[in-house]
Amino acid sequence: MLRYTLVRGALLIAGLLVSSVLIFLTLRVFPGDVAQLIAGTQASPAEVEALRESLGLNRPLPAQYVEWIGGVLRGDLGTSLLSGASVGEELALKAQVTVPLGLLSLLVAVLIAVPFGILSALQRGRRAGTALSVGAQALAAVPVVWAGMMLIVVFSVWLGWLPPQGFPRTGWATPGKALESLLLPALTIGIVEGAMLMRFVRSATLQAAGQDFVRTAAAKGLTRTRALIQHGIPAVGLSIITVLGLQIAGIIVGSVVIEQLFTLPGIGRMLVADVGTRDLIKVQSELLVLTGFVLIVGFLVDLLHRTIDPRQREAA
Amino acid sequence: MRPLWLRRLWAVSTGRFGLIVVAIIALLALVSLAWTPFDPQASEIRDRWMPPSWPHLLGTDDTGRDILSLIMAGARTTVFVSVGAGVVATLVGIALAALGALTARWLRETVAVLVDILIAFPVLLIAMMISSVWGGSLWVVIWSVGIGFGVNIARVTRPELRRVQQSDFVLAARAAGLTAGQSLVRHLLPNVAPVFIVQLSWSMAVAVLAEAGLSYLGFGASVVEPSWGLLLADLQRYIGVHPLSVIWPGLAITVTVLALNLLGDGLREATDPTLRHRAAEVHTPGVVA
Numbered sequence: 061m062l063r064y065t066l067v068r069g070a071l072l073i074a075g076l077l078v079s080s081v082l083i084f085l086t087l088r089v090f091p092g093d094v095a096q097l098i099a100g101t102q103a104s105p106a107e108v109e110a111l112r113e114s115l116g117l118n119r120p121l122p123a124q125y126v127e128w129i130g131g132v133l134r135g136d137l138g139t140s141l142l143s144g145a146s147v148g149e150e151l152a153l154k155a156q157v158t159v160p161l162g163l164l165s166l167l168v169a170v171l172i173a174v175p176f177g178i179l180s181a182l183q184r185g186r187r188a189g190t191a192l193s194v195g196a197q198a199l200a201a202v203p204v205v206w207a208g209m210m211l212i213v214v215f216s217v218w219l220g221w222l223p224p225q226g227f228p229r230t231g232w233a234t235p236g237k238a239l240e241s242l243l244l245p246a247l248t249i250g251i252v253e254g255a256m257l258m259r260f261v262r263s264a265t266l267q268a269a270g271q272d273f274v275r276t277a278a279a280k281g282l283t284r285t286r287a288l289i290q291h292g293i294p295a296v297g298l299s300i301i302t303v304l305g306l307q308i309a310g311i312i313v314g315s316v317v318i319e320q321l322f323t324l325p326g327i328g329r330m331l332v333a334d335v336g337t338r339d340l341i342k343v344q345s346e347l348l349v350l351t352g353f354v355l356i357v358g359f360l361v362d363l364l365h366r367t368i369d370p371r372q373r374e375a376a
Numbered sequence: 377m378r379p380l381w382l383r384r385l386w387a388v389s390t391g392r393f394g395l396i397v398v399a400i401i402a403l404l405a406l407v408s409l410a411w412t413p414f415d416p417q418a419s420e421i422r423d424r425w426m427p428p429s430w431p432h433l434l435g436t437d438d439t440g441r442d443i444l445s446l447i448m449a450g451a452r453t454t455v456f457v458s459v460g461a462g463v464v465a466t467l468v469g470i471a472l473a474a475l476g477a478l479t480a481r482w483l484r485e486t487v488a489v490l491v492d493i494l495i496a497f498p499v500l501l502i503a504m505m506i507s508s509v510w511g512g513s514l515w516v517v518i519w520s521v522g523i524g525f526g527v528n529i530a531r532v533t534r535p536e537l538r539r540v541q542q543s544d545f546v547l548a549a550r551a552a553g554l555t556a557g558q559s560l561v562r563h564l565l566p567n568v569a570p571v572f573i574v575q576l577s578w579s580m581a582v583a584v585l586a587e588a589g590l591s592y593l594g595f596g597a598s599v600v601e602p603s604w605g606l607l608l609a610d611l612q613r614y615i616g617v618h619p620l621s622v623i624w625p626g627l628a629i630t631v632t633v634l635a636l637n638l639l640g641d642g643l644r645e646a647t648d649p650t651l652r653h654r655a656a657e658v659h660t661p662g663v664v665a
Contacts, residue, residue: 071489071492071493074489074493075492075493075496078490078493078494079493079496079497083505086505086506086509087505087508087509197634197637197638198630198634200637201581201585201630201631201633201634201637202626202629202630202633203585203588203589203605203608203626203629203630203633204589205588205589205592205605205608206588206608206622206625206626206629206630209608209612209615209622209626210622210623210626212615213615213619213620213622217615217616217619218619224615224616309496309498310498312498313498313499313500313501316500316504316593317500317589317592317593320592320593321612331504332504332593332594334508335504335507335508335595336594338508340508343504343505343508347501347504347505350501351496351497351501354496354497354498355493355496358496
């Protein structure tokens with residue numbers, strides 16, 4: 061286990077290094093003159109030069125990279141080129157919307173995927189099972205932004221139950237309102253991600269149903285369904301954990317689009333705005349935080365899987 | 377005489393559905409080059425917000441543009457982006473898989489680790505990275521999906537490539553004097569093609585979703601280019617008053633993505649004989665908008 065943790069940890073660190081270098085190089089080497097971009101076309105060459113100097117853009121790239129990463133490691137994500145605000149502080153503020161949104165979406169996805177996935181496997185070959193898997197296949201093809209629009213049409217325009225857009229200015233000081241405005245967005249991401257997750261649950265359940273230990277339990281007198289639920293489902297739970305890592309990446313991506321649709325002041329919406337205004341330092345740190353998050357979640361999921369699955373430990 | 381795999385694909389119901397729908401979309405795109413019911417960009421203020429009726433079969437939008445014509449023209453963009461992304465994914469995938477399977481050990485292992493790392497990058501974040509540098513365009517979608525899914529393809533193809541490379545007939549061919557490059561073209565690529573084509577079909581589905589999502593966010597199609605994602609963004613502004621018009625572009629995207637996914641499923645069933653006796657596994661869709 062220790063050996064595995066070390067090897068997997070080394071891969072995580074390599075991953076963080078490679079992604080930080082890729083993000084840095086893409087944003088620094090290619091874009092032409094960052095200083096000119098910020099100063100605007102009206103600026104005199106001297107002004108641009110002064111700006112370049114103050115941003116440290118004259119120094120060699122490796123030095124700039126080391127400075128950036130050094131800052132990140134000390135918890136300093138830099139400051140916005142345009143507003144001068146601290147990127148870290150702004151991220152922390154926006155995370156108050158995005159993190160609850162992500163957790164709620166994950167909850168919805170699991171609540172949809174696990175019962176329906178198992179049901180569709182149990183009903184395989186029958187009408188209900190076919191209907192469930194066709195539904196999941198179709199839902200997985202729906203663009204998340206359109207799913208959100210349809211939910212707005214039903215729950216806000218027609219029924220008038222939930223606000224169509226926005227987040228209360230008072231934030232979590234009014235928890236009821238804040239939660240209310242996150243319900244539709246979380247439902248949107250949760251349904252689309254849940255449809256994908258459901259197909260995994262289904263195939264994992266089917267795989268478990270074919271295992272010897274489930275067949276033995278059935279041979280010893282349990283019904284096939286009981287045998288599957290008592291002995292097969294724990295194995296299904298394991299494979300779901302591995303998929304959850306992937307789902308989290310999906311939820312992050314979904315939140316970028318969904319925060320735009322529902323005008324939620326979260327990390328995704330900030331990233332879209334910063335890419336639009338080309339606030340490169342901010343984009344650079346935001347992308348690093350997001351990809352870093354995906355990589356770290358992947359690492360934790362792998363470790364967790366290893367810890368609770370005795371077969372994997374034995375195999376090592 | 378139709379080739380065997382095509383007949384098998386036709387025999388699988390998912391494959392048949394996928395093939396037919398993909399053909400219809402491609403045909404719509406082709407027809408839209410020469411003819412659409414109305415000029416998709418011509419606004420006729422008197423005809424704004426017409427309900428679905430003759431001659432505007434799917435109604436009109438806020439400036440009186442014909443929605444059916446916009447969707448037909450949008451199919452063009454969808455086909456362009458998904459084919460473009462498919463080509464880039466193929467090139468990136470083959471290059472990375474070949475580097476990861478056929479080269480010296482140290483290079484092979486390094487590439488494999490690199491692919492494992494890159495696979496965690498969501499396509500949308502790649503697209504944002506490229507957009508913040510060059511601004512948004514359809515090319516951003518093509519490159520980001522192409523790179524993102526090329527890595528996926530490389531990961532799936534690499535073990536196949538290694539397996540074939542170590543098979544007796546390839547070793548025999550090499551012993552008989554075939555160079556590495558010749559054997560790649562003559563033996564290796566044709567043998568991994570089935571795995572490859574299936575992945576390609578799925579990556580094109582991802583490209584359609586990504587184009588819609590990125591155009592919606594403003595990083596894809598420009599205002600003058602017809603695009604389903606852009607149409608969604610346009611119609612969304614009036615969702616409170618005209619809620620039903622957003623149905624059409626969304627439906628077009630969903631049906632296209634579904635068809636490409638099913639085509640991939642069908643191709644896999646048609647080309648992989650071991651699958652016909654096994655419960656179908658679920659593929660891992662790429663992470664997109």
